[in-house]
Amino acid sequence: MHGMNPDDHPLLQGLNAQQRAAVTTSVGPVLVLAGPGSGKTRVLTHRVAWMLGELQIPPWHILAVTFTNKAAREMRHRLEHLLGDESARALTLGTFHATCARILRREADRLGLSSSYSIFDTDDQLAVMKQVVGEMGLDEKRYRPHALLNAVSSAKNELIRATDYPIRTYHDEIVARVYEQYQEVLRRNGGLDFDDLLMETAMLFQSEPSVLTYYRERFEHVLVDEFQDTNMAQYVILRLLAREHRSLYVVADEDQSIYSWRGADYRNISRLRQDFPELQEFLLEQNYRSTQVILDGAQAVIARNADRTPKRLFTTRRGGTPIVLREAYDEREEADYVAKEIGRLLRTGYAPGDIAIMYRTNAQSRALEESLIRYNIPYRLIGATRFYARKEIKDVLAYLRVIQNPDDDVSFSRIVNVPPRGIGRRTLALLSEEAQRERSSLSRALLSLTAQGGLTGRTSRSLTAFAVMLQNWIRLREELSVVQLIDQVLADTGYESYTRDGSEQGEARWENILALRAVVAESPLIQLSDFLEDVALVADVDMLSDEVDAVTLLTLHSAKGLEYPIVFLTGLEEGVLPHSRSMESPSQVAEERRLLYVGMTRAKERLVLTYAFRRGWRAYGDGEPSVPSRFLEDIPDEVLSRPAGSASFSRPRWKAQSWGRAPGSSGRKRAKAVQRYRAGQRVHHAYYGDGIVIESALEGRDEMVTVLFGNGVGVKTLVSSMAPMEPLPDH
DNA sequence: ACTTAACGGGAATAA
């Protein structure tokens, strides 16, 4: 610093002018608006390092909120590296949910909650909601637990309590009562759901000035990544914390807001400007990730969204390989193309870890997996059956949860008869009655019944045996580590022989349990409560290890914040992206567009877009051919390359013939059909192979071709403009 | 009284 050129400051190495300005600015409310690949997280990390190293702010006064646990871990590593000391250790760094969970554990008594409260995940929430709907005598068809949960979740994200739920219709009335009852059941279980973690923290800050003051002093400086994806509850937490010291540093990109269905609201950016009028704003417009071609394609897609600030993103990586757009016959052929193409890229020197395949819905991964297996390409799947949502893992965790929090009836009901020990529905119902009489939980009712010797009849023996085990575990909890406790539970319940039933899936399930055990063994000193909290709040992307060299399969949502040299985006069809459930509302379609934008901007060097002519699993059957995604129309031809794929694949006037809007929407392009096929003609189909035309007729503006294929395929009727098929020369 | 095997309906994204 003494006479040193500020550009040589070790904490500013490798940053451009815009980034440096953002990192070194004075303490106060700051908004960094940044495009993809512009070094958002880097700026955030360097800003924290700047505050610690240059401004001499003690680490325990800093709270940094990241979007995933993985991002938090990485930031801590980078900070340790940048600062060369341990000061990053004392920093509070984590996701909103993890941070709130910790605050609430500390303040549990103020909420009338045990500090060993359970965190209820989606499955648990559904179990509670079903119980509520059942108890209230509502018709599950009319009042779908899923829909009710959504309503409750939205209310919580907006900080609306059950008693304040706005009632305009009879349906609202029901929702309000369901909401109230749902909270009642949660509370009896000593549980909080994901939304409660945020809502209760926000409301605690609102209602307890002393608590707010404490955390305000504690977290004098607050920094937030992915601010565009905060919801109202999160915004209120930030606003309250920062109101006094006004040191709030947020990084955002409205074009990457993809979680509105979870209550996220990018208008929080405008709220920030209103609530902190002295806000300093910085723009990061240089993209360091993608080639010009990829950036141009992505920009063209996002530019069509209204209500956004236009940005002038640029990169010095001129040119680049064109974006590949490829039509496939169906999801299987699409997957085969992707796998084959990956095989080719691997032979040119890319590593499997350089490649990601992205899709809108988890269900799409199946076909891709099958092809990758067939082509012997190593891959790993993010999401789908999430590790911690697997039955066997949830079972073990449910045991631990009951041991940790005996009021957790949801977990108790889950494991009381797993492995089967003769405690069926009827017995559980009796136990539930007893619990209601005693106004206590299932496990407490069981323990007191056993203690009184009040059990008779056939089931008494199994119930008593279970009660003895449970009591023993609760006692052992004090003495044993989490690993030892898991081992004890597995041994006592005979879970291994129950799981390993000789089937292949049984072996896989047991391996999953061993994997869980290994995770615990990595932190041998962890407290049970901390372990359960960590496990409840991990995201699938958190478990992405950089050391595994495999192709990554993931949803577009999980892809946020990641980057790969090569990205395949699959299923670019109307109904898939944009998703059919989003097509009624323009704002939801706009979000789908942002989702595509997020996906495209993950790619550094190569981007491949694919769509299928047919997609089997789609609800409207195999009769209806797919329509390419409307978003593809916005990508300029100059950045696209449309490979013929197999030789059979060239289709003249392809665009004019097969492009259109969603079925039913206006603006479908009309193209006069030309008869390309006649009876007796030989054809080649990309998927079905060679065949002979039996009949061909113009129908409306399309040509319907009936073909007899070989190799046992048989007769198929195809739409000429859509089928990946072409006439073969006669000879 | 419980368990298991077979069946039919509804399927986004996720901390």
Place this chain on the structure above:
DNA sequence: CCCGTTAAGT
């Protein structure tokens, strides 16, 4: 395809 429900089996 994963689920919840139902009917038959122990």
